Amino acid sequence: MSFYDLAERRYSERYFDPQPVEQKKIDRILAAGRLAPTACNLQPQRIYVLQSEEALNKARGMRVSHFNAPLLMLVCYDAETAWRNPGDRWYENYCSGEQDASIVAATMMYEAEELGVHSVWLRGFDSAEVADVFALPASHIPVMMFAMGYPSAVSKPGPWHSQRKPLEETVIVL
Numbered sequence: 390m391s392f393y394d395l396a397e398r399r400y401s402e403r404y405f406d407p408q409p410v411e412q413k414k415i416d417r418i419l420a421a422g423r424l425a426p427t428a429c430n431l432q433p434q435r436i437y438v439l440q441s442e443e444a445l446n447k448a449r450g451m452r453v454s455h456f457n458a459p460l461l462m463l464v465c466y467d468a469e470t471a472w473r474n475p476g477d478r479w480y481e482n483y484c485s486g487e488q489d490a491s492i493v494a495a496t497m498m499y500e501a502e503e504l505g506v507h508s509v510w511l512r513g514f515d516s517a518e519v520a521d522v523f524a525l526p527a528s529h530i531p532v533m534m535f536a537m538g539y540p541s542a543v544s545k546p547g548p549w550h551s552q553r554k555p556l557e558e559t560v561i562v563l
Contacts, residue, residue, distance in 0.1 A: 395502055400546035402507030405458040405538035409440070414504045415460070418537075421500035425493040428472035428485035434493040435529045437463040447522050448534070453514050458536030461511075462497065463519065465529040466490040490532040501537055507544065508537045 390398075415438065422436060439445060439461040448461055455461055466486030474483040498508045511534040519531040 390503075392499075395499060399499065399502040400507075400550045401509040402458075402536070402538070402540055402544060403456045403509060403547070404541040404544045405456055405507070405536065406541045407457070407459055408539050409459045410506055410538060414501075414506055415440075417504060418462075418497050418500050418506070422493040422497040425489075425496035427489040427492065431470055431472050431485075431489075433466040433468075433471035433486050434490050435465040435467050436493070436497075437465065437523060437525075439463055439523075439534075444523075451514055451518055451522055453511060453534060455511060455534070455536040456509060458509075458538040460537040461534050462494070462537065463523065463531060463534050464490045464494045465525065465531050467526075467528050468530050469528045486530060487532050494533055494535060498535060505539070506537050507540045508535045510535050 419436065419438075422434065423432070425434075427433065439448060440459065445455075445459075445461065448455055453461075466489055468484065468486060471484050471486035471489060473485070474480070477483040494510070498510070501508050514531075514534070516531045519525070519534075520527075520529070525531070
């Protein structure tokens with residue numbers, strides 16, 4: 390399958406089966422994230438695999454809507470490792486950490502889809518609360534989570550999934 394076909398097929402899963410994701414697939418998904426491009430290849434991503442009942446209950450306690458997925462990935466960046474650009478006039482001391490973590494997360498989500506594991510991007514949480522609840526080192530900045538697992542019998546894309554703006558609205562050719 391081409392990458393385009395994979396990207397077109399993937400949708401945000403909201404109906405997970407409780408079946409756990411096999412460790413071999415988790416390892417492959419994590420390895421794919423390791424291959425993602427990061428600024429200056431500094432690889433500041435720090436990924437927390439949340440799969441124990443204790444970890445999932447902590448996420449539920451923060452009211453992170455993870456659709457009862459059997460696995461969560463908490464994607465952070467290490468602020469001490471991420472590339473910075475002190476010369477950017479718009480972003481004072483620009484830090485690539487959020488950008489790097491997002492590219493890593495997207496790469497992992499596409500690899501998961503290739504392996505038949507569905508996912509949904511989650512961001513409705515307070516970063517400081519996540520850091521406190523999971524006792525993250527001070528330099529590990531939470532960027533996002535994604536829920537992962539196998540689709541349930543009622544899984545289907547949301548009605549808005551295939552709605553895309555025309556390229557003319559999002560692409561500017563100079």
